[in-house]
Amino acid sequence: MDQPTHHPRPTTSPAVTTLADPLVNRGTAFSRREREELGIDGLLPPAVESLDEQVARAYEAFHGYDKPLNRHIYLRQLQDTNEVLFYRLVTEYLEELLPVVYTPTVGEACQKFSEIYRRPRGLFLTWEDRHRFRDILRNRPHRDHDVDVIVVTDGQRILGLGDQGVGGMGIPIGKLSLYTAIGGIHPARTLPILLDVGTDNETLLDNPRYLGRRDRRLTGAEYDEMIEAFVSAVEAELPGTLLQWEDFATAHAHPILARYRDRLLTFNDDIQGTAAVTLGALSTAANVAGTPLPEQRVVILGAGSAAIGVADMIRTAMIDEGLPEDEATARFWILDVDGLLVSSRSELTPQQRVFARDEGEVADWDGTGLAEVVRRVEPTALIGLSTAHGAFTEEIVRQMASTCERPVVFPLSNPTSHSEAEPADLTRWTDGRALIATGSPFPPLTVDGHEVPVAQSNNVYVFPAMGLAVTASRAARVTDRMLVAAARAVARCAVRAADGDDGPVPLLPPLAGMRESAREIALAAALAAVEDGVAPQATEEELREAVARAQWEPRYAD
Numbered sequence: 437m438d439q440p441t442h443h444p445r446p447t448t449s450p451a452v453t454t455l456a457d458p459l460v461n462r463g464t465a466f467s468r469r470e471r472e473e474l475g476i477d478g479l480l481p482p483a484v485e486s487l488d489e490q491v492a493r494a495y496e497a498f499h500g501y502d503k504p505l506n507r508h509i510y511l512r513q514l515q516d517t518n519e520v521l522f523y524r525l526v527t528e529y530l531e532e533l534l535p536v537v538y539t540p541t542v543g544e545a546c547q548k549f550s551e552i553y554r555r556p557r558g559l560f561l562t563w564e565d566r567h568r569f570r571d572i573l574r575n576r577p578h579r580d581h582d583v584d585v586i587v588v589t590d591g592q593r594i595l596g597l598g599d600q601g602v603g604g605m606g607i608p609i610g611k612l613s614l615y616t617a618i619g620g621i622h623p624a625r626t627l628p629i630l631l632d633v634g635t636d637n638e639t640l641l642d643n644p645r646y647l648g649r650r651d652r653r654l655t656g657a658e659y660d661e662m663i664e665a666f667v668s669a670v671e672a673e674l675p676g677t678l679l680q681w682e683d684f685a686t687a688h689a690h691p692i693l694a695r696y697r698d699r700l701l702t703f704n705d706d707i708q709g710t711a712a713v714t715l716g717a718l719s720t721a722a723n724v725a726g727t728p729l730p731e732q733r734v735v736i737l738g739a740g741s742a743a744i745g746v747a748d749m750i751r752t753a754m755i756d757e758g759l760p761e762d763e764a765t766a767r768f769w770i771l772d773v774d775g776l777l778v779s780s781r782s783e784l785t786p787q788q789r790v791f792a793r794d795e796g797e798v799a800d801w802d803g804t805g806l807a808e809v810v811r812r813v814e815p816t817a818l819i820g821l822s823t824a825h826g827a828f829t830e831e832i833v834r835q836m837a838s839t840c841e842r843p844v845v846f847p848l849s850n851p852t853s854h855s856e857a858e859p860a861d862l863t864r865w866t867d868g869r870a871l872i873a874t875g876s877p878f879p880p881l882t883v884d885g886h887e888v889p890v891a892q893s894n895n896v897y898v899f900p901a902m903g904l905a906v907t908a909s910r911a912a913r914v915t916d917r918m919l920v921a922a923a924r925a926v927a928r929c930a931v932r933a934a935d936g937d938d939g940p941v942p943l944l945p946p947l948a949g950m951r952e953s954a955r956e957i958a959l960a961a962a963l964a965a966v967e968d969g970v971a972p973q974a975t976e977e978e979l980r981e982a983v984a985r986a987q988w989e990p991r992y993a994d
């Protein structure tokens with residue numbers, strides 16, 4: 437009779453732990469001495485590389501993949517293998533790699549999350565575990581570190597792609613990569629979290645590969661209980677951590693922000709981060725156009741969390757610049773899928789109702805669709821946060837350009853497949869007069885013989901800097917004034933970047949200089965935190981130093 441074979445449970449050698457921990461592993465950069473001391477000699481090929489040589493090899497390997505999704509998978513694997521190398525590569529080639537780590541490719545990575553899933557990163561929390569959230573937070577991979585920033589989503593409105601369920605995890609991972617690459621938050625001190633409250637996406641529910649809970653979304657009191665259990669666990673286990681809400685459906689985004697913004701250090705990136713960068717870009721555009729911000733007539737397509745957040749902050753800035761509140765409110769015309777927000781519409785949320793136009797204004801209009809609104813209103817700025825691809829049509833844009841010398845046109849929906857217009861078309865339809873910013877990256881334009889980058893008005897200009905600001909200043913809350921200060925700093929950085937250049941003024945600072953811009957933006961937000969009394973007293977010089985000190989650089993410690 438055959439003897440049963442006995443396979444003892446394998447024990448993990450310290451060598452394997454070293455090489456498997458992406459925050460410790462240096463791969464081929466371990467020196468011979470380190471290899472001996474760590475007991476890993478023989479486990480690596482003999483060559484010893486410098487970080488620069490590793491970056492060169494990784495960059496070539498990245499280019500060995502043609503499809504953006506495969507490039508994304510390669511970068512994620514690199515991140516899960518050696519974080520210093522990953523961040524060095526991303527910071528060195530930020531402009532080129534941003535679209536792969538972030539929008540648009542991160543959208544596809546969320547849609548295919550279950551198919552491309554490799555290694556664990558971040559925490560997944562479900563309803564069944566709601567009484568154990570604190571214990572699960574203790575399971576985070578680097579529990580000897582405090583956490584500076586959490587990005588959390590429930591996956592319900594991922595970019596303009598709708599409900600991606602557990603696949604939404606791609607967004608917190610991508611956003612936190614940029615917190616580190618741009619803001620300089622130490623990677624061990626970031627924590628992506630996915631609240632799996634189910635999904636209403638039939639395709640996912642029918643997909644045998646789907647890795648999330650195969651249930652419909654929680655709603656009502658249960659949903660609120662889940663969020664409260666999560667926030668309480670964060671407060672208990674990780675007090676003082678910045679909690680960023682990301683890609684929640686509008687129905688949840690506003691109430692969650694209202695409930696928690698005065699209770700802990702928290703903000704909603706889609707509402708507040710988007711608003712700050714858009715105000716920054718609009719301020720620069722208003723200068724270029726010679727039409728001051730309070731004189732802008734703003735039409736916004738989309739009335740979700742992003743659009744209303746943007747309108748609120750621009751309105752605040754107009755009031756700051758001297759316009760009475762009612763006049764500032766009257767400078768906005770906001771449309772959703774059913775047309776212009778007008779006071780007779782009973783289903784408007786309180787946030788939308790602020791901007792509802794008087795019924796009488798539209799009485800003799802030919803409907804309240806975008807084309808008619810643009811014809812009647814003669815806007816100076818047209819902003820898209822609607823997810824409606826191609827909604828800024830040639831007819832609409834030409835109409836706008838016929839009444840406005842320098843039309844500001846910002847198709848901000850993500851990813852690229854949902855953009856309201858293509859910059860090249862906008863330039864052609866307006867004979868190069870349009871002042872353009874998009875949400876996702878687009879190739880540069882040629883205007884008057886100059887090659888001009890297309891400004892990417894994306895909250896990526898704001899959230900990494902906000903993380904740096906609160907970490908450096910030890911702020912306890914995120915206030916509106918901190919966000920407005922960030923917006924103004926974004927605009928200042930753009931103007932400074934253009935200094936001495938005789939080409940068209942860029943509406944936003946260059947992506948390649950994002951780490952430096954992040955320090956300026958963080959300083960402005962940190963100063964506002966001190967002024968608002970939500971951070972300990974400090975001088976500008978002290979804050980500047982604290983911000984510089986807080987920014988982690990990807991290199992191997994000696």
Ligand SMILES: NC(=O)C1=CN([C@@H]2O[C@H](COP(=O)(O)OP(=O)(O)OC[C@H]3O[C@@H](n4cnc5c(N)ncnc54)[C@H](O)[C@@H]3O)[C@@H](O)[C@H]2O)C=CC1
Binds near residue numbers: 595710771823
């Ligand atoms: N550039 C950036 O930094 C950011 C861009 N966004 C983008 O903004 C878009 C909207 O985000 P949320 O406001 O959170 O979404 P949401 O789902 O809350 O809002 C979408 C709004 O657009 C309206 N809408 C949908 N289809 C429309 C159509 N065909 N015509 C007119 N209106 C239409 C809806 O009625 C709703 O008011 C997304 O594509 C998102 O990626 C969001 C945050 C940041």
Ligand SMILES: CC(=O)C(=O)O
Binds near residue numbers: 539595596875
């Ligand atoms: C950029 C971003 O946060 C969004 O599209 O949702």
Ligand SMILES: [Mg+2]
Binds near residue numbers: 595682683705706
């Ligand atoms: Mg978002």
